[in-house]
Amino acid sequence: MMKMNAKSTVAVGLLALVGLTSEVKALPAFATQTGMDCKACHMQHIERLNKFGRKFMASGMTISQKFTDENSSGSDINPSVMFKSIYEKTDKKPGASGNVSDNTETNDGILSVPRTASLFVGGRVTEDFGALLNLSYKSQRDNAISGKAVYADEIEDGYIGLSAYSTADFGPFSGMEIYNSGLYKPFRTFDIRRLSNAIQATEIGSGAATGLQAYFDKDGALADGDHVFATVGMYAQGQDNNQLELTSNLLPIFRLAYEYPVGAYNLILGGFAIAGGETTSDLSALRVERETYGMDLMVEGYIGDKEVTLTMSKVFKNEVSYTGIGAGTSRELDNLDNEAFSVGGQVNLTPDFGVKLAYLTLDDHYDYADGGKGELKKVDVKDIDNAITVGMDYSFKYYLPMKLSVEHSWAKPSKAGIEDYRDLLISFNMLF
Template identity: 25%
Template structure:
């Protein structure tokens, strides 16, 4: 283990500088606290304090000055931050050596704004009971445009916050309104944040290996209104939304419903949680600027986490299970399980189990995850054109290592190997080599915020 740790640290240190100073992004500036105050091991995973800050609507102010008056309380500075990512991604897909086109098998470098993220965050305290957060994509398709206003006043001095959160996102789904577990219930909060391949890969192969909710494609466009009640025992979130996303020229019909219940508890000294999610109804789905189509939003999920220490090493365990039924013969397809996202004939489901351990606390982590899934694709239909009810398996094994050069600068190595009927039969036809479509992907990434 010691040799592995030293080798990984050496590789990561060789590709970037490791400054001691730590620049502080949006909320760190507002609170006057370091990034580690809110994050478990590394960003974007949240700890109990980070959950409490989010549940209070981003309103806490520390060393930063305030402008106050009659029914007015705002920071004296508009807080902003920049998120960028860069790296290299390669799969074992047969490389295209024609010189005309390239694919993920050739390997691809991405930079901020060129397949990598280049996003500006603006946010902070709006009043003593409301806060705002927005993400503005400066360039590149890898980042996400989102915005929300969290109006969550405290009920008396009970510690219970309740209110509404209007929100819009082009790719984080209905859970974007309010979520704080690290299970991938929202795409941002999981043990991986690796983005896609500049030569055509999407990055989904990594997050789909660690989160069942992401495997069934719940990170859609979403506009809506979340009604939230939160306490130190957990939260309830009931959201009405549509799936058209921002800037599509479509008015929000809010025909879809998202429900989320989370319980928080201590388990033998471990900060623990269990949750349930449900999506139902139908609403407009993003079909491009000025166009949208009606689609169902039908799925459910359960998840949980434990965060604590093993010996002196911070450790997190996470699990998720999600299920999205097929809607054969229904004019309105299920947005979470259809032929466009690799399923559509049978129920799409996944069980994911993850673990991440800080072998050098606050510096180096090692993580792993497994996925056991049914893709929703009928093997018979995919290979012969005749349904036989055999739901193609779609499994994965994921390894990752992170190195924190600074609290706001994270290096990551990632590896994912996918297997099952979906790769050996469906993608290639019986008896052929799944490597031709890239069932294995490697990545080295650097993320920075300031």
């Protein structure tokens, strides 16, 4: 991790492109498995899914070009590696105390090459069983291991299944979530996620989680051309028992989405909920209680020959309370009480180049007073009157699939005395 001025950033970027001239013929794991180009599964840009990509995930990652016999039990497991490098430069972004000096690293600009390096191994294990393992190096956080195993039974025009999963970063819906609204952290439009996506800004669609999700996925469920996707399950907010006893803190989760074609567009309306847990005394084992409700809307289709998407998300309530021994001792155990709204979209001006725009508001209801003593634990810097984020994505293949994104956000905090701030982020993804 290095701090760099503008000239150094340009120089490193040029060197990175020059360094890619050596031929590497390996393909990403799922492209190898399906025998298709990446665009067969991804809408506009990796990692967001299109209709076929959603079907592939609902199949438990079992669709394979190697096995045309539906009774075959052969496996098709492949590896992939992803490198993601990021340059981020903020301007006047406040820290927890409300002072800009708390956040000097990003305000001075940080280049991480790579920010994340991940090894993925997965695919079809048997005809109706798939799995995926993710080992990640992170330059600014602890290294992580995530994985899931999915049983998928094919029904008429769809699948029913069960997913067991554990993730360090991608949130409670990681077992099976197929839409691009941000409930599953990778399926979002912007890398500047906390200023562009309501579900990410409220921390619903990210963080550690371990659980089970049963799901139902079917075309033509209620009418010709429609699609229903539903999941229900239980999860705990962690991967081990170091901070939170997982089996004593299981929370129910629910997700329902309905797709319906209208002319040249596909409309997807969804809802989600997490509600359960309990509070306890200060001297008892750590417990979590949560109430989270929200809705999302997606529109995907074409204007002329230009591919377009629109995503709206509304978080009505997201209240998370930790009580007992250890509550509030780390960022992962901080209480939350917020709501948010976001709307964003992308237009692909060419098949490889797209421009995007998002608008977000965030209302942080949490009372930062320290036990009624009149002392603030933190300054409420999370309230945002509005944030506007613009960006562009360029996907290309130069021996390997790659994506370059440039994004810029302007945020207007609600609290008086905290200045407006900006965030510039440049990311470069490379897959093989």
